[in-house]
Amino acid sequence: MKETLMNRLTWMEYQERVRDEQAPVFLPVGALEQHGPHLPLGTDAILSTAVAEGVAGATSGLVAPAMAYGYKSQPKCGGGQHSPGTTSLDAMTLAHTVRDTVREFARHGVKKLVIVNGHYENQWFLIEGINLAMRELGKTPLTIMRLEYWDFFTPPTLAKAFPDGFPGYALEHAAVLETSMMLHYHPELVRLDRIPNDPPADFQPYDIYPTRTEWVPPSGVLSSAKSATREKGTAMVNELTTLISAAVKKEF
Numbered sequence: 001m002k003e004t005l006m007n008r009l010t011w012m013e014y015q016e017r018v019r020d021e022q023a024p025v026f027l028p029v030g031a032l033e034q035h036g037p038h039l040p041l042g043t044d045a046i047l048s049t050a051v052a053e054g055v056a057g058a059t060s061g062l063v064a065p066a067m068a069y070g071y072k073s074q075p076k077c078g079g080g081q082h083s084p085g086t087t088s089l090d091a092m093t094l095a096h097t098v099r100d101t102v103r104e105f106a107r108h109g110v111k112k113l114v115i116v117n118g119h120y121e122n123q124w125f126l127i128e129g130i131n132l133a134m135r136e137l138g139k140t141p142l143t144i145m146r147l148e149y150w151d152f153f154t155p156p157t158l159a160k161a162f163p164d165g166f167p168g169y170a171l172e173h174a175a176v177l178e179t180s181m182m183l184h185y186h187p188e189l190v191r192l193d194r195i196p197n198d199p200p201a202d203f204q205p206y207d208i209y210p211t212r213t214e215w216v217p218p219s220g221v222l223s224s225a226k227s228a229t230r231e232k233g234t235a236m237v238n239e240l241t242t243l244i245s246a247a248v249k250k251e252f
């Protein structure tokens with residue numbers, strides 16, 4: 001089995017993989033953010049890395065070290081910035097970090113780059129970073145694919161995971177999807193006895209600044225994670241790995 005982690009290769013081995021073999025390189029992106037009383041702060045980068053590793057295994061790819069800090073946690077999809085442990089970047093810091101990283105991969109001769117996002121709030125700043133890099137690079141043999149891994153869940157999988165109805169990805173923070181996937185990849189990191197069973201957070205259709213922290217459930221979890229299981233996680237992970245691998249093969 002080929003090595004899938006970039007940081008375990010020497011520069012010569014890496015060069016051979018990206019230049020001669022044209023291996024796709026996966027850049028996982030996450031956040032350091034509260035994930036309730038039952039999941040670790042690093043959940044988003046842990047999950048995007050695990051997904052990327054599965055897909056890299058199926059596509060002879062390489063996984064770069066994750067960008068472990070993300071854009072600011074928003075009350076309605078991440079619980080907000082007031083929680084201890086949540087450690088976030090300004091938008092331009094994130095966009096510029098992505099821009100710089102993409103530019104370096106292009107210089108290495110990488111032709112296929114897949115940015116795997118695991119933190120809802122990051123999306124537009126990843127796009128900005130990609131856009132700035134592409135503008136600077138001009139004509140380049142590098143093609144970039146960007147994805148939020150959850151967009152690959154199919155309606156039948158969501159129906160099975162949420163028999164009472166899917167609350168939407170924003171409220172799914174530290175809830176059934178992330179908890180089930182963590183139970184699959186890293187069960188030792190899930191505090192099973194502390195999984196909260198709060199009703200979905202009830203937000204207004206607007207935001208107030210400074211943040212009304214009282215809108216956010218005290219646990220930091222935005223909908224119940226109680227029905228998370230390892231079986232659901234395994235089914236989700238198998239589906240994601242298959243569908244993302246197929247998409248990468250199709251585009252590259």
Ligand SMILES: [Zn+2]
Nearest residue numbers: 043044174178
């Ligand atoms: Zn998360």
